Amino acid sequence: MRGMQSNVVRNHKSINLVLPSYVVTFIAVLAAFLVTSSLSGCGSTVVNTLVAGGVVASPSVFSFGTVPAGQAATTKISVSNPNSASINITQLSIVGQPFALVGTNNLPIPIPAKGSYDLNVAFNPTGVGAATGELTIVTDSPSNPQIIIPLSGSGMGAAVLSALGAL
Numbered sequence: 001m002r003g004m005q006s007n008v009v010r011n012h013k014s015i016n017l018v019l020p021s022y023v024v025t026f027i028a029v030l031a032a033f034l035v036t037s038s039l040s041g042c043g044s045t046v047v048n049t050l051v052a053g054g055v056v057a058s059p060s061v062f063s064f065g066t067v068p069a070g071q072a073a074t075t076k077i078s079v080s081n082p083n084s085a086s087i088n089i090t091q092l093s094i095v096g097q098p099f100a101l102v103g104t105n106n107l108p109i110p111i112p113a114k115g116s117y118d119l120n121v122a123f124n125p126t127g128v129g130a131a132t133g134e135l136t137i138v139t140d141s142p143s144n145p146q147i148i149i150p151l152s153g154s155g156m157g158a159a160v161l162s163a164l165g166a167l
Contacts, residue, residue, distance in 0.1 A: 054083070054141045054142075054144020054145075055079060055081055055111075055139050055147060056080045056081075056082060056144075057078070057079050057080075057137060057147045057149055058077070058080065059149070060147070060149055061149065061150050062075055062077070062121070062149065062150075063151075064123040064151070064152070064153030064154075065153065065154070066153070066154045066155075066156045067123055067124075067125055067153055067154070067155060067156065068156050068157075069125050069126060069127050069128060069155045069157055070124075072122050072123065072124040073122065073123050074102055074120055074121065075120070075123075076118050076120055076121075077118070077119045077120075077135065077149060078116050078117075078118050079116060079117050079118075079139075079147075080111075080116040081113060081114065081115055081116065081141075082114065083113055083114075083141070084113050084114075085113055086110055086111060086112045086113050086115075087110075087111050087139050087140055087141045088108035088109060088110050088111070088139060088140050089105075089109040089111065089117065089138070089139050090107060090108050090138050090140055091107065091136070091137075091138035092107065092119070092137060092138075094121070094133060094135050094136070094151075095134050095136075096131060096133015096151060097126075097131070097133075098123055098124050098125045098126065098131045098133070098153065098155070099121060099122065099123055099131070100122050100124065101120070101122075102120040102121065102122045103120050108140075111139075119137075121151065123151070123153040125153065125154070125156075127155050127157070128157040129154065130152065130154045131152065131153050131155065132152045133150075133151040133152075134148050134150050134151055135148070135149040135151060136149075137149070
C-alpha cells in the first residue's frame with residue numbers, strides 16, 4: 001500500500017509539471033464566459049445572456065406570451081457593449097410577419113465603451129395562433145459581430161377573450 005501511494009504521488013508530481021499551462025489556459029477560457037439566467041413575469045420572458053468579450057443582447061430570447069389579435073405588445077431589447085472601445089450596430093433585421101422594430105433606428109448606431117442602446121420590438125398578431133421570428137443585430141465588434149434573438153408569441157381571438165371575460 002505504501003509503495004502504491006508513493007507511486008501515485010510520484011506520477012501526480014510528474015503530471016503536475018506538465019499540466020499547469022493547460023490548466024491556466026482552461027481557466028482563462030472558462031473565465032472569459034459569464035452566463036446568467038433568470039425568469040421574469042408570468043413565464044413570458046426568459047433571459048439567457050452570454051458574454052464572451054463581445055456585444056451582449058438582453059434578453060437573448062423573448063416570448064410575448066398571448067396577445068389579443070389586432071393589439072400590439074412591445075418589449076425592449078438592450079444591446080450592451082462591455083468592451084473598452086466603442087462599436088457600431090451596422091444592420092438590423094427582423095423576420096416573422098407579426099414582429100417589427102418600433103421607432104427610429106438610424107444606422108450605424110454607435111454604442112460607446114461600457115454603454116448600451118435599447119431597441120423596441122413589437123408583436124402585433126393579426127390572427128389566432130403561434131408565431132415565431134427573430135431579430136438579427138449585426139455589429140462591427142470583432143468578437144461577436146452577429147446576435148440572433150429568437151422571438152415568439154401567440155395571437156388570441158375575440159371568442160377566447162369573450163370566454164375568458166365570462167369567467
